[in-house]
Amino acid sequence: MKLQRSLLSAVVSFALLAGGAQASQSNAALPSEIPEHFEANISIFDYTREEVMIPMRDGVKLFTVIWKPKHLAAPAPIVITRTPYDASNRQTYTGRPRSPTATAAVPMPDAPLLEKGYIRVYQDVRGKHGSEGNYVMTLPLRGPLNPGPVDQSTDAYDTIDWLVKNVPNNNGRVGIIGVSYEGWTSLMALFDSHPALKAAIPMNAMVDGWVGDDWYHNGAFRPFSLEYVYRQTTLKGANEIPMGSRDAYITYLRAGSTNDMAKSRNMDQLPAWKKLIDNPAYTQIWQAQAVDKLIARTSVKVPTLIVHGLFDQEDNYGSPAVFAELQKQGAQNQLVIGPWFHGQQDPWFHTYSGSHLGALQWNSDTTHYFLYQVMLPFFEQHLRDKQPASPTPRVRAFETGTNEWRSYSQWPAPGVSTRKIYLEANGTLSFTAPDAKAKSFDEYVSDPAKPVPYRVQPILPNDSHDTTWGQWLVDDQRPFESRPDVLTYASEPLKEPVTLAGGIFAELHASTTGQDSDWVVKLIDAYPEEVPLTPELGGYQLMVSADILRGRYRESYEVAKPIKSNATLPYRVRMPHANHTFLPGHRIMVQIQSSWFPLYDRNPQTFVPNIAYAPKDAYKKATQRIYHGSFVELPVLK
Structure with a gap:
């Protein structure tokens, strides 16, 4: 019986192989059902999406995506985000429009701007994704740490200059906005700012990487920085580190020192990594890049709304520190403090309600409140001269415990x-x-x-x-x-x-x-x-x-x-x-x-x-x- 079953199995297998070969020959004779070129019907779209390479003063060109509503009734403001996280995907998740309707095609934070007819721009910083040039993780401003002719300030200036001169039907006013690294590039745009830059909203920005933001806190190093540096600097795109365990506690403990962990992943090849761990004290390499200290030595002409999250797990030092300097420079600068984790008020990377965090419920959607009652009115005021219906408080702060928004004339609160x-x-x-x-x-x-x-x-x-x-x-x-x-x-x-x-x-x-x-x-x-x-x-x-x-x-x-x-x-x-x-x-x-x-x-x-x-x-x-x-x-x- 075993011999008979074996013979039968061999016959069936041979028949399947023969049939597969015939099918393969037959399939090769048929044309592909995927055309070489397919053009979507963009006439049904209520916006245009354009990719351009914008030249900087040193000849490097930066990849830029421009979303523009069709049939603008009047010249429109431009709002830009400068990112290391892939401008093509940053706005649409996939790099491809999801809907012919602009407000449905973009992530939630952009919907209010597209609803109001803003021109929305995303740009890869130099050296990342589609942009030319060399990537330096946090490129210092021109000076002792950067003897070259360009920095993130000049790149923002050159980008804004090109946009207002080359994008049809813009009103000559530009705003800049971003979370985390993008918040940092938003702050960089404030230095020697372009005259057309009229509003900035830096959110959860990295301000001082040693005192209390991404890399160190009061001198103690944050090993998760290792994962970020690996992701950002091993490729021009993004690259995930092989951890080797579902429990990061076990992975890092077994590795030994921080350098032992990094070396086991060949990170000694990465200049950005060596710069982080070879400067463990608060030396000039940190102090000269601390944005709050830089702002204290300059005059910021651009109205700026600083955004801070009470439960920001990455950059919980910088925003209050920057506002402490900005509030000395005039009432045009404002602060909003919400019950948010890092970027929760602007959740472009997923759909996340601001009505709760973990087990805590806030009794309202604080993300929706920020987008429609804070962000949009700020841009409308400074980019379109539309005054808010009621006076805007200098500081808006969500008070956990009572779960109420409070308004203050300064921060820390008076009294x-x-x-x-x-x-x-x-x-x-x-x-x-x-x-x-x-x-x-x-x-x-x-x-x-x-x-x-x-x-x-x-x-x-x-x-x-x-x-x-x-x-x-x-x-x-x-x-x-x-x-x-x-x-x-x-x-x-x-x-x-x-x-x-x-x-x-x-x-x-x-x-x-x-x-x-x-x-x-x-x-x-x-x-x-x-x-x-x-x-x-x-x-x-x-x-x-x-x-x-x-x-x-x-x-x-x-x-x-x-x-x-x-x-x-x-x-x-x-x-x-x-x-x-x-x-x-x-x-x-x-x-x-x-x-x-x-x-x-x-x-x-x-x-x-x-x-x-x-x-x-x-x-x-x-x-x-x-x-x-x-x-x-x-x-x-x-």
């Missing part, structure tokens, strides 16, 4: 005063200063072999298709409270609301048995154990503000110094701005720890010249002491 809340014995917090003579403390052991994760594992790589990277700042912090290497302090339930509206600092009085240490401070809103209208928030611990300080920079950001072992020293930790109300019944909570991995690289806790290159035997346990009387400075609004 804010600093109140210190003190860490005390038995895990308590109090607004009353303790006895200065008290020397009591709490302690824990920080083990680099078992760093505190910044969120519950598995921690998905940022490029994972199902990542929730944008939500981690609102993750419930209860899972970390029970770790022996995390200290938690909490107030009594509040009897009156406490509203914060400004920047936050912590001052820890601490010691370590090591020679270096990181200090992480998290300010948390601890919800009541039962929340009747939203039961899932019962006992929730919401981070209101949190950040890290690398101890070696406690005296100077510019020079790293080892820490004297077992010496009680002050450490001042800069933390992100907040606009939040702790409601009655809630508790104010503070958590302290010495690792936050792999959001930040592990501190070996022995002093090495550059932590990125720390050898494996440098990573040592250390006992950390936090002395009572340490405090957090809160910007309390009366």
Whole structure:
């Protein structure tokens, strides 16, 4: 029987092969059903889409996409975005129009502009995707760090100049807008700006890559920068890094140091990567590019709307820092603060409602509010002279906790005063200063072999298709409270609301048995154990503000110094701005720890010249002491 089945199988297989060969010969004789050239019927489209190469002053040409509504009733303004993320795909997801109707063909943020008859332009920055030239990840302004004749400021100027002279039926006014890197290029356009540039909306811009935006925070390096540099600089297009594990915590921990991880992916070939990790202190290479410092030394003539997200997981320093300088220069500059992750108010890369973030509901669609009540009126005012129906506040800030929009004449909000809340014995917090003579403390052991994760594992790589990277700042912090290497302090339930509206600092009085240490401070809103209208928030611990300080920079950001072992020293930790109300019944909570991995690289806790290159035997346990009387400075609004 087995022999018969085998013979039958052989006969069937031969017949199938013979039939396949005949089919192949027959198919080869038929013409392809895909024509060599297909022309879509664009007469049904209510817009035109044109691709051009715009020449810069050094002869380099930049790839540019121009979307223009047909049948403009009057000359229209131009709004431009300059991007490293592929101008062709940046506006349509696929590079191909999805609809003959402009407002349906573009991502949600562009719909209000197309509805109002704006000319919309996207451009690849030099060296990326369709543009010519050399790509430098954050090309410095012309000067000591850039001796050449061009930068992102001159490229913006030359682009605007070409557009107003060559795009038919424009009104001679240009606005610029963008998120993240595009927010940075929007800021660059403010320097030596073109006369036609009349409005700018930089959103979630990278301003100071060392103090508190993409690459470092207060001296601690962010390993996810490695993924970004790989994606942006291994190809002219984009290239995803091979991680090797679904859990980034495991991938980075097993790799060893940050440089060990990078070297295993051949990133020592990448100049941008070497520049990041070979400059771990706040030297001139960082200071000379800090946009807030640059703006402080210039006069910005372009009305500018700065956009900041309270839960921006990438660039939560820059926007308030830039506005602090801009508000000194005139009332034409404004600030909007929303309850958003990085770019949530302008979600071009996906459809995402601004009505919630993680488990938190805002009771309104804050993204729709921004696009139609903030962005569009700002452009209409400055690009078309259409005055808003009611006076525009200098600052609009969404207040989490109460979930209400507030209007202020400045930021931090008028009436804010600093109140210190003190860490005390038995895990308590109090607004009353303790006895200065008290020397009591709490302690824990920080083990680099078992760093505190910044969120519950598995921690998905940022490029994972199902990542929730944008939500981690609102993750419930209860899972970390029970770790022996995390200290938690909490107030009594509040009897009156406490509203914060400004920047936050912590001052820890601490010691370590090591020679270096990181200090992480998290300010948390601890919800009541039962929340009747939203039961899932019962006992929730919401981070209101949190950040890290690398101890070696406690005296100077510019020079790293080892820490004297077992010496009680002050450490001042800069933390992100907040606009939040702790409601009655809630508790104010503070958590302290010495690792936050792999959001930040592990501190070996022995002093090495550059932590990125720390050898494996440098990573040592250390006992950390936090002395009572340490405090957090809160910007309390009366």
